[in-house]
Amino acid sequence: MRIDLHTHSSASDGTEPAEEVVAQAARAGLDVVALTDHDTYAGWPAAVAAATEQGVAVVRGIEISCSRKGISIHLLGYLPDPEHHGLDREIARARRSRVTRIERMVQKMAAAGIPVTIEDVRAQAGEDTTMGRPHIADALVANGVVRDRAEAFADILRNGSRFYVSHYAPDPVRAVELVRAAGGVPVMAHPFAKARGWTVGGDVIEEMARAGLAGLEAAHRDHSVAERTHAEELAARLGLFTTGSSDYHGAGKENRLGEHTTEPEVLARIEEQATSGVEVVRP
Numbered sequence: 516m517r518i519d520l521h522t523h524s525s526a527s528d529g530t531e532p533a534e535e536v537v538a539q540a541a542r543a544g545l546d547v548v549a550l551t552d553h554d555t556y557a558g559w560p561a562a563v564a565a566a567t568e569q570g571v572a573v574v575r576g577i578e579i580s581c582s583r584k585g586i587s588i589h590l591l592g593y594l595p596d597p598e599h600h601g602l603d604r605e606i607a608r609a610r611r612s613r614v615t616r617i618e619r620m621v622q623k624m625a626a627a628g629i630p631v632t633i634e635d636v637r638a639q640a641g642e643d644t645t646m647g648r649p650h651i652a653d654a655l656v657a658n659g660v661v662r663d664r665a666e667a668f669a670d671i672l673r674n675g676s677r678f679y680v681s682h683y684a685p686d687p688v689r690a691v692e693l694v695r696a697a698g699g700v701p702v703m704a705h706p707f708a709k710a711r712g713w714t715v716g717g718d719v720i721e722e723m724a725r726a727g728l729a730g731l732e733a734a735h736r737d738h739s740v741a742e743r744t745h746a747e748e749l750a751a752r753l754g755l756f757t758t759g760s761s762d763y764h765g766a767g768k769e770n771r772l773g774e775h776t777t778e779p780e781v782l783a784r785i786e787e788q789a790t791s792g793v794e795v796v797r798p
């Protein structure tokens with residue numbers, strides 16, 4: 516059984532529609548794929564429909580952007596009830612704030628002479644898409660400013676760039692509580708990936724564990740060997756399970772489906788703990 520529990524579609528900053536992500540999962544020889552778009556459930560229906568067609572089991576999930584003292588934390592939530600109002604309200608607020616934030620970043624960039632408008636960025640994202648910096652990157656590529664997303668993130672769009680603006684994001688402890696309240700299973704994504712910017716200390720993860728965190732994503736390309744080991748040791752100490760996944764973004768990143776995978780026993784624990792009635796869709 517090959518299980519990849521972290522992927523993105525064009526409902527957020529992946530480059531392929533959700534049905535194509537599931538088709539690619541079949542091609543990559545995966546048995547199970549989770550769709551975990553940033554702050555949205557919009558890709559779920561297409562992914563579910565594709566499960567039967569492609570012969571791949573689909574886990575409906577989400578990746579919630581959280582923030583603690585300015586440090587960004589990503590929380591994966593598996594099988595939450597999409598109609599849970601508390602959680603839906605938070606992610607809807609984050610999506611709205613992301614739009615304002617993109618507008619402000621683009622204004623700063625335009626003021627500095629970088630040729631990009633908000634219309635250019637909107638043209639790179641669908642109607643129902645969670646907007647993110649990758650869509651600014653795509654607009655910069657279209658306007659000939661950079662070659663690809665990676666080049667845009669190396670300078671103009673990086674955390675700490677003079678064009679950077681933050682967006683609303685809930686505290687990670689609150690997000691863990693909300694995912695549990697929605698009957699879902701919270702797993703912290705790439706907890707120690709220093710390559711991505713500042714990361715929180717073990718104390719914050721302990722707080723999240725007390726609030727109901729179920730696992731840590733230990734196997735992820737943004738973790739060094741030491742960071743992965745650190746995640747495995749902390750998970751063992753806190754009684755959490757560990758997952759592994761690709762964080763696939765289509766053509767938007769080099770991450771390949773199935774490059775890291777999760778043990779079947781861990782998926783079984785996720786399914787046991789989910790109380791939302793949202794089930795893994797098996798073909």
Ligand code: AMP
Nearest residue numbers: 528646647648649664665668764767768
């Ligand atoms: P945002 O959520 O708007 O702050 O943008 C962060 C997103 O940008 C992450 O979810 C990544 O998918 C994407 N990202 C970050 N760094 C890179 C990179 N070097 N190349 C491509 N995408 C990136």
Ligand code: FE
Nearest residue numbers: 523528553764
């Ligand atoms: Fe992303």
Ligand code: FE
Nearest residue numbers: 578589704705
């Ligand atoms: Fe993430």
Ligand code: ZN
Nearest residue numbers: 521523578762
């Ligand atoms: Zn992700």
